[in-house]
Every structure is written in C-alpha cells, then in structure tokens.
Amino acid sequence: KNEVEQSPQNLTAQEGEFITINCSYSVGISALHWLQQHPGGGIVSLFMLSSGKKKHGRLIATINIQEKHSSLHITASHPRDSAVYICAVMYTGNQFYFGTGTSLTVIP
Amino acid sequence: EPEVTQTPSHQVTQMGQEVILRCVPISNHLYFYWYRQILGQKVEFLVSFYNNEISEKSEIFDDQFSVERPDGSNFTLKIRSTKLEDSAMYFCASSRAGLNYGYTFGSGTRLTVV
Numbered sequence: 001k002n003e004v005e006q007s008p009q010n011l012t013a014q015e016g017e018f019i020t021i022n023c024s025y026s027v028g029i030s031a032l033h034w035l036q037q038h039p040g041g042g043i044v045s046l047f048m049l050s051s052g053k054k055k056h057g058r059l060i061a062t063i064n065i066q067e068k069h070s071s072l073h074i075t076a077s078h079p080r081d082s083a084v085y086i087c088a089v090m091y092t093g094n095q096f097y098f099g100t101g102t103s104l105t106v107i108p
Numbered sequence: 109e110p111e112v113t114q115t116p117s118h119q120v121t122q123m124g125q126e127v128i129l130r131c132v133p134i135s136n137h138l139y140f141y142w143y144r145q146i147l148g149q150k151v152e153f154l155v156s157f158y159n160n161e162i163s164e165k166s167e168i169f170d171d172q173f174s175v176e177r178p179d180g181s182n183f184t185l186k187i188r189s190t191k192l193e194d195s196a197m198y199f200c201a202s203s204r205a206g207l208n209y210g211y212t213f214g215s216g217t218r219l220t221v222v
Contacts, residue, residue, distance in 0.1 A: 035213075041197050042215040043151070086151065095164055096143075098151040 006087050006099035013106050019074040021102045023087030026068065030090050034061050034072045037084040037101065046072070046085075077106045110134040114200050114214035121190055121221055129185045129217045131200030140183045141201040141211070142175065144168065151199070157183065190221045 003026045013019050023032070034046040047054050047061040049070065054061050058077075063070040074081055084101040091097070113132040121127050133140050142154040155165040157175055172194075174186045183202075187194055197218050203211035 040215075041145075041218065043199055043213040045211060045213060088151070095153045095156070095166065096151075097153075100150050 004087055004089055004097050004099040006085075006102050008102060009100065010103045011105070013077050013104070015078060015106055015108050017077050017106075019077050019081075019104065019106075021072045021085050021087075021104070023070045023072070023089075023099055024068055025089045025097075027091065028065075028068075030092065032063055032070050032090075033088045033096070034070070035086040035088060037086060039083070043086075074104075079106045079108050082106050110212070112200055112202055112212050112214035114198075114217050116217060117215070118218045119220070121219070123192060123221050124189050127187050127190055127219060129187075129198050129200075129219070131183045131185075131202075131214055132181055133183055133200070133202030134204075134212055135181070137202035137204050137212075139163075139203045139205070139211075140175075140177070141203075142185045143199040143201065143213075144196045145199065145216075146193075146196045154185070154198075187219075190219075192221050195219055195221045 005024045007022045032049045036044045036046050049061055049063040051065060058075045060073040072085055082105050084103050086101045087099040088096040112134060115130045119127060140157040143151050144154055145151045152168060153166050155169045155175055156163045172188050176184050197216045199216045200214040201211050
C-alpha cells in the first residue's frame with residue numbers, strides 16, 4: 001500500500017534542458033507533495049497537489065489521479081536547480097510516505 | 109518569509125545519552141511534525157502533534173521518543189538512551205491547518221551517536 005516510486009533515480013542534464021521527474025503510487029491518496037532537498041540536507045516544499053496542475057516560476061507539477069501518477073517538470077534548467085527532488089504522498093490520516101528521491105545535476 | 113527554526117544544526121552524543129532536539133515552528137501554525145532521514149535513505153515520518161497532544165505516530169516512534177511543546181513556542185523531540193541507529197537528520201515541520209494546506213520544513217538537525 002505504501003509504495004512511492006520515483007524515476008529516474010539520477011538525472012544529469014545540460015543547462016537549459018527541459019526536465020521531467022516522475023512519481024507513481026499504488027493506491028488512492030488525499031494529497032501529494034513535491035519537495036526539494038539541497039546538498040546541505042535542508043528540505044523545501046515546492047508543491048502540494050490533489051488534482052490538476054500547478055506552476056511556480058519554472059516549475060510545473062501535474063497529477064493524474066486515475067493513473068496514480070505525478071510529474072514534476074523544470075523548464076530552462078539551471079545549475080542552481082541541482083538537488084534531490086522528493087515525492088511524498090498522504091493516504092488517509094496525517095502521515096506522509098516518501099519516495100527515495102531523484103538526484104538532479106544540471107551542468108553549465 | 110517565516111521560517112521553522114531548528115537547533116542545534118549538528119549534535120554529537122554518546123550512545124546511551126538523552127538528547128533533546130528543538131524546533132520553533134511558524135507562529136500561527138497549529139500542526140507540528142517530526143521526520144527522520146537516515147543517511148542515504150528515505151525521509152520517514154515520526155510523529156504529528158496538534159492541540160498539545162500526539163495526533164499520529166509511526167512504528168518508529170516508540171517509548172524511546174517523546175515530544176513536547178513546553179512553552180507555546182518551542183516544539184521538542186526527546187530521544188532517551190540514544191542508540192547508534194538513531195544517527196540521522198531530524199526535520200521539524202509545521203503547518204497552519206493540516207498537511208493538505210501546505211507546510212514548512214526546518215533545515216534539520218544532524219544527530220550523530222557515537
């Protein structure tokens with residue numbers, strides 16, 4: 001029930017490339033979060049989704065409830081986007097289940 | 109922008125000692141959480157706290173752990189009799205109205221048990 005799968009595990013891109021990170025989960029959820037973890041370890045909340053699509057700057061997050069799948073897109077990637085991106089889902093209750101993260105490196 | 113503040117940023121302790129990790133959540137937030145990330149592993153939920161009591165906890169959060177909001181601003185995680193396997197990054201988070209309304213993480217406390 002609690003599996004959250006992310007792909008790819010590691011991603012290297014050239015500056016300016018369009019990047020997609022995927023997250024899939026096994027059963028219905030009440031919310032999904034995309035998080036960014038910096039090399040120093042700090043975590044930043046990027047988006048919370050329960051349906052549809054959200055956009056913030058160069059980041060876009062989408063979720064397809066029927067397919068149990070979410071994607072995080074980064075347009076015009078930049079070296080400062082290099083970080084680990086984590087998908088976390090909430091089923092019933094107040095507890096998150098985290099994916100293992102996607103490590104992104106953007107090369108100048 | 110308001111922040112969740114965690115102290116200390118790094119703590120080293122002897123096995124068997126008690127540690128207290130401190131967090132100052134955002135002032136108008138009502139829900140508080142502790143998470144743990146062992147090096148190289150996933151972030152794991154430990155406990156959520158609302159209205160001065162634990163609202164949910166994971167199986168990791170056993171009798172060794174306790175949480176407290178002693179003075180209306182601090183939110184603490186106490187680990188009694190630390191073990192080597194408690195070495196991890198511990199994150200505090202807070203939210204205004206439950207996780208569905210977004211939340212803010214602290215920058216974490218790296219605990220090393222030697």
